[in-house]
Amino acid sequence: MERTALQLRSLVKKSGELELSLTRVPVPDPAANEVLVRVEAAPINPSDLGLLFAGADVTQATQLGTKDQPRVTARVPDAALKGMTARFDQSMPVGNEGAGVVIEAGSSEAAQALLGKTVAVLGGAMYSQYRCVPVEQCLVLPAGATPAEGASSFVNPLTALGMVETMRSEGHTALVHTAAASNLGRMLNRICLQDGIALVNIVRTPAQVESLRALGAAHVCDSSSPTFVHDLIEALSTTGATLAFDAIGGGKLAGQILTCMEAALSRKATQYSRYGSATHKQVYVYGGLGQGPIELNRNVGMAWGVGGWLVTPFLQKIGPAGVQRLKQRVAAELKTTFASSYAGEISLAEALDLGTIAIYGRSTTGHKYLINPNKDVGGHH
Amino acid sequence: MERTALQLRSLVKKSGELELSLTRVPVPDPAANEVLVRVEAAPINPSDLGLLFAGADVTQATQLGTKDQPRVTARVPDAALKGMTARFDQSMPVGNEGAGVVIEAGSSEAAQALLGKTVAVLGGAMYSQYRCVPVEQCLVLPAGATPAEGASSFVNPLTALGMVETMRSEGHTALVHTAAASNLGRMLNRICLQDGIALVNIVRTPAQVESLRALGAAHVCDSSSPTFVHDLIEALSTTGATLAFDAIGGGKLAGQILTCMEAALSRKATQYSRYGSATHKQVYVYGGLGQGPIELNRNVGMAWGVGGWLVTPFLQKIGPAGVQRLKQRVAAELKTTFASSYAGEISLAEALDLGTIAIYGRSTTGHKYLINPNKDVGGHH
Numbered sequence: 001m002e003r004t005a006l007q008l009r010s011l012v013k014k015s016g017e018l019e020l021s022l023t024r025v026p027v028p029d030p031a032a033n034e035v036l037v038r039v040e041a042a043p044i045n046p047s048d049l050g051l052l053f054a055g056a057d058v059t060q061a062t063q064l065g066t067k068d069q070p071r072v073t074a075r076v077p078d079a080a081l082k083g084m085t086a087r088f089d090q091s092m093p094v095g096n097e098g099a100g101v102v103i104e105a106g107s108s109e110a111a112q113a114l115l116g117k118t119v120a121v122l123g124g125a126m127y128s129q130y131r132c133v134p135v136e137q138c139l140v141l142p143a144g145a146t147p148a149e150g151a152s153s154f155v156n157p158l159t160a161l162g163m164v165e166t167m168r169s170e171g172h173t174a175l176v177h178t179a180a181a182s183n184l185g186r187m188l189n190r191i192c193l194q195d196g197i198a199l200v201n202i203v204r205t206p207a208q209v210e211s212l213r214a215l216g217a218a219h220v221c222d223s224s225s226p227t228f229v230h231d232l233i234e235a236l237s238t239t240g241a242t243l244a245f246d247a248i249g250g251g252k253l254a255g256q257i258l259t260c261m262e263a264a265l266s267r268k269a270t271q272y273s274r275y276g277s278a279t280h281k282q283v284y285v286y287g288g289l290g291q292g293p294i295e296l297n298r299n300v301g302m303a304w305g306v307g308g309w310l311v312t313p314f315l316q317k318i319g320p321a322g323v324q325r326l327k328q329r330v331a332a333e334l335k336t337t338f339a340s341s342y343a344g345e346i347s348l349a350e351a352l353d354l355g356t357i358a359i360y361g362r363s364t365t366g367h368k369y370l371i372n373p374n375k376d377v378g379g380h381h
Numbered sequence: 382m383e384r385t386a387l388q389l390r391s392l393v394k395k396s397g398e399l400e401l402s403l404t405r406v407p408v409p410d411p412a413a414n415e416v417l418v419r420v421e422a423a424p425i426n427p428s429d430l431g432l433l434f435a436g437a438d439v440t441q442a443t444q445l446g447t448k449d450q451p452r453v454t455a456r457v458p459d460a461a462l463k464g465m466t467a468r469f470d471q472s473m474p475v476g477n478e479g480a481g482v483v484i485e486a487g488s489s490e491a492a493q494a495l496l497g498k499t500v501a502v503l504g505g506a507m508y509s510q511y512r513c514v515p516v517e518q519c520l521v522l523p524a525g526a527t528p529a530e531g532a533s534s535f536v537n538p539l540t541a542l543g544m545v546e547t548m549r550s551e552g553h554t555a556l557v558h559t560a561a562a563s564n565l566g567r568m569l570n571r572i573c574l575q576d577g578i579a580l581v582n583i584v585r586t587p588a589q590v591e592s593l594r595a596l597g598a599a600h601v602c603d604s605s606s607p608t609f610v611h612d613l614i615e616a617l618s619t620t621g622a623t624l625a626f627d628a629i630g631g632g633k634l635a636g637q638i639l640t641c642m643e644a645a646l647s648r649k650a651t652q653y654s655r656y657g658s659a660t661h662k663q664v665y666v667y668g669g670l671g672q673g674p675i676e677l678n679r680n681v682g683m684a685w686g687v688g689g690w691l692v693t694p695f696l697q698k699i700g701p702a703g704v705q706r707l708k709q710r711v712a713a714e715l716k717t718t719f720a721s722s723y724a725g726e727i728s729l730a731e732a733l734d735l736g737t738i739a740i741y742g743r744s745t746t747g748h749k750y751l752i753n754p755n756k757d758v759g760g761h762h
Contacts, residue, residue: 016600026710044406046689050655050656051650051655058551059541080680082644082680083643083644083647083657083680083682084653085647086647086650086651086652086653086654087653090653092653209622249679249680252674255674255675262464263464266464266466266467269467270467271467272465272467272468272471272473274431274432274465275431275691275693276464278694286683288679291679292679293636293678293679294636294675294676294679295673295674295675295676295677296675296687298630298669298672298673298675298679299460299461299463299464299672300689301464302667302689302690302691303689303691303694304688304689305686305687305688305689306677306686306687306688307685307686307687307688308681308682308683308685308686309683310656310683310684312656313659313684325513348709
């Protein structure tokens with residue numbers, strides 16, 4: 001008798017209709033080097049929302065199905081649809097990372113060693129009740145850590161560590177980060193405090209300024225303040241930061257950061273250069289919290305760059321040994337440096353509730369949810 | 382008795398006033414390894430206009446002085462003024478490059494060998510009747526070449542060659558170029574034809590399409606055409622170009638190029654990637670023909686970059702031997718690959734005439750002037 005369990009799926013039809021649903025998928029027996037994980041916590045990261053919602057405006061979505069078997073449909077705008085031909089009419093599982101308990105293990109020694117352990121998994125399809133994954137995709141959590149505590153062991157921690165490593169490898173000595181009050185931002189703040197790296201935190205409200213200062217941040221600039229540009233130039237002058245990681249992307253912020261970096265550099269200039277400072281100023285856009293075009297003013301000299309940044313190519317660049325080194329640090333500091341917090345825990349069915357979607361769909365700081373695929377439902381059938 | 386000659390100067394006062402004038406400067410005796418060049422042709426490149434006009438709106442300029450000793454004043458906008466504190470109240474000479482005849486030489490063998498030769502000079506301050514420069518800054522023109530033919534031996538040729546070398550060193554195999562009907566664009570087109578590199582030429586009028594096709598260009602896209610985006614995607618698909626050099630900067634074009642590159646790449650994608658194509662797409666902005674902010678849409682995946690590009694840091698990167706190799710090619714192909722054309726030849730005084738400024742100040746394709754600092758005036762006094 002085949003055993004099955006629930007999995008959350010996202011489907012974009014050629015017609016432009018997005019359909020979210022729960023589906024029953026087979027639960028395989030683990031092969032020699034695999035383990036079967038009962039997933040108990042998987043965060044809804046901004047990086048999951050792109051695959052999940054496919055750019056659709058979910059405030060206009062329609063609720064279908066039943067409470068236990070909900071379905072949600074919405075329209076994908078034509079502009080977004082163009083880039084999605086390769087996923088048309090394929091029902092796709094979602095959820096980059098999560099954590100749970102190993103309930104079955106393959107015959108290999110490495111797999112058997114994980115039996116009963118709580119592990120974090122970077123495997124995709126984590127919005128599933130059960131995931132069968134190779135041993136290498138598991139990170140054993142420190143004793144006593146719950147799945148909820150280990151659910152975000154990869155995306156945010158490796159991204160934050162990747163920013164620091166990129167800073168060093170590209171010859172910068174300090175950092176700027178936007179959306180700095182986010183889980184990722186607080187994590188980066190803790191890493192920088194620990195490693196002695198000057199960090200300029202850009203946030204969007206006075207309350208976020210206070211919360212970051214309370215966490216020991218020395219440089220916090222509020223983009224909603226009338227003195228923002230002045231404050232940012234001061235902070236950049238003091239820290240010498242010439243590299244920024246920007247979660248927002250759309251709008252003027254990336255350009256403002258470059259402009260302020262150039263202003264901070266030109267303060268120190270001893271002679272006029274018609275091409276501006278020769279020091280390279282870089283903004284890496286790693287998120288898309290702000291929709292709409294990125295606007296860059298030209299008062300930044302000629303030594304500047306803006307570009308996309310993703311953790312996966314970075315991990316490929318540093319190779320398996322580098323990744324292992326970072327993962328060990330994450331495990332060792334899981335409850336301190338790499339701690340995350342969540343607004344709440346929801347079931348797979350609740351993840352397809354329009355009211356809940358309205359909250360997590362905006363990826364606002366302080367509204368991150370954890371999905372517990374085994375919250376309300378029993379085991380596999 | 383000190384001898385003097387005329388030099389064009391640009392002065393930005395702390396008050397925000399720009400003043401262009403002709404001034405008399407001493408003509409030095411060349412040191413052992415120097416030569417004195419009577420400058421007979423110096424182009425007004427877009428890269429000279431920044432230093433010359435300091436961002437002032439010269440359509441609102443005021444003509445002062447006399448016909449022989451003209452002065453022009455204009456206001457530098459406050460926004461532009463911020464980045465110029467380092468040049469306040471310093472009268473600055475202008476003119477990156479030019480050519481002329483060596484009329485005096487220092488005692489060294491190398492200097493003596495240049496006596497009577499027609500040379501191109503990359504030395505700054507070339508809008509001067511006489512320039513005393515080290516031998517190393519001279520490029521001896523081929524026999525029979527006039528100063529006018531050699532006036533643009535450096536900025537455009539080394540920039541065009543730099544684009545091709547950058548393409549190779551960063552792992553791209555084809556190029557996109559904007560403002561492709563310019564002197565630089567036609568030069569790049571000839572280099573690419575000769576070197577067998579696929580080049581996508583972006584121009585702004587149907588007439589420019591014709592002129593480039595007449596020069597053998599295979600891929601020409603007119604940004605004023607309603608089918609521009611479609612045409613560009615086709616050309617990018619055919620050539621596989623993932624690197625563009627953009628002379629314009631302001632506006633939507635740089636972003637459109639990235640969008641079309643991503644569209645061309647996603648056509649060839651065999652499976653859906655939520656982050657778009659993993660192939661890096663790059664636009665280097667090397668000019669500022671378009672003022673206003675650069676607008677980048679986000680439908681380009683995550684593997685993209687936009688940044689400033691200048692020939693000088695590129696030349697530093699390839700080192701003296703690399704530069705020498707490029708210069709030799711320029712001299713050998715001066716009248717073919719690296720030929721330039723001009724709308725007219727003007728004197729130093731004419732360069733400060735408001736009517737003339739109104740033409741060359743816009744740096745429109747087909748309106749490039751050569752300054753001949755010895756056109757109307759006699760020798761030095």
